[in-house]
Amino acid sequence: MAKITKTECTSNLKNVIDALYVLNGKWKLPIVLSLVDAPKRFNEIMREVEGISPKILAQELKHLEQNELVVRNVYDTTPVSIVYEASLYSETLKEVLRTLSEWGAGHRKKITGK
Amino acid sequence: MAKITKTECTSNLKNVIDALYVLNGKWKLPIVLSLVDAPKRFNEIMREVEGISPKILAQELKHLEQNELVVRNVYDTTPVSIVYEASLYSETLKEVLRTLSEWGAGHRKKITGK
DNA sequence: GATAGTAGTTACCCAAAGGAAAGTAGTTAC
DNA sequence: GTAACTACTTTCCTTTGGGTAACTACTATC
Numbered sequence A, B: 001m002a003k004i005t006k007t008e009c010t011s012n013l014k015n016v017i018d019a020l021y022v023l024n025g026k027w028k029l030p031i032v033l034s035l036v037d038a039p040k041r042f043n044e045i046m047r048e049v050e051g052i053s054p055k056i057l058a059q060e061l062k063h064l065e066q067n068e069l070v071v072r073n074v075y076d077t078t079p080v081s082i083v084y085e086a087s088l089y090s091e092t093l094k095e096v097l098r099t100l101s102e103w104g105a106g107h108r109k110k111i112t113g114k
Numbered sequence C: 001g002a003t004a005g006t007a008g009t010t011a012c013c014c015a016a017a018g019g020a021a022a023g024t025a026g027t028t029a030c
Numbered sequence D: 001g002t003a004a005c006t007a008c009t010t011t012c013c014t015t016t017g018g019g020t021a022a023c024t025a026c027t028a029t030c
Helices: A006-023 A028-037 A042-048 A054-066 A089-113 B006-023 B028-037 B042-048 B054-066 B089-113
Strands: A070-075 A081-086 B070-075 B081-086
Touching: A006 A028, A006 A089, A006 B028, A006 B089, A028 A042, A028 A054, A028 A070, A028 A081, A028 A089, A028 B006, A042 A054, A042 A081, A054 A070, A089 B006, A089 B089, B006 B028, B006 B089, B028 B042, B028 B054, B028 B070, B028 B081, B028 B089, B042 B054, B042 B081, B054 B070
Parallel strands: none
Antiparallel strands: A070 A081, B070 B081
């Protein structure tokens, strides 16, 4: 890593902590990945993201909506259908997800597979 | 995001989960960032990473050592000095830290600062 | 009228993460 | 001998994350 100043390092740190605050937890990135694939309804997400409970899914969707990563669309059909989709903004996560995925794959090889 | 297959998506997901498993928690990346800056002793890290308790620091250093991100050097002086440093391998995190930092900075602006 | 599906909410519980404070064992300085 | 510094460990406690199961309110189908 190129030489950096103390101030740069501290602000890096703060940025990383902020990013992790938003993306932290077992389910947030899996949900986003599922919705990036295609918009889905509540029970469809439940079926795709295996193991998640309705309580946690509702909670995480709210968190992701607040952070503008997911959009909740309500359609006035009978009964109403509610469709969640990854926001345009969520595409800014693309690079983060890519580097994390690459690192995770490489690291698994290093620690277990060799 | 370019069109991807279901299989690619699932393996992405697994990789990301694996990466987060290693990097998860409040302190791991802050500690790595601190050591990337310069090798340090236990109490030096304590002072730089504000708010961390000795219990947590000892625990996280062990975890990071197991994952080969941090090296623990023992020097046979009197008294022994123990110096922790970021491993060469930890440089593979560079890209991850950079994208996370950039995203965190941009996201903070979006959600709070405007 | 019973069953199933929609999108959740509620209450209760457990386990892991993390914080606070004190202790330990050794060395060094005063 | 007392205080301070090293690198931790131990104990206790609280908070948070997450799981289970039941329940709600509505609609559609048999």
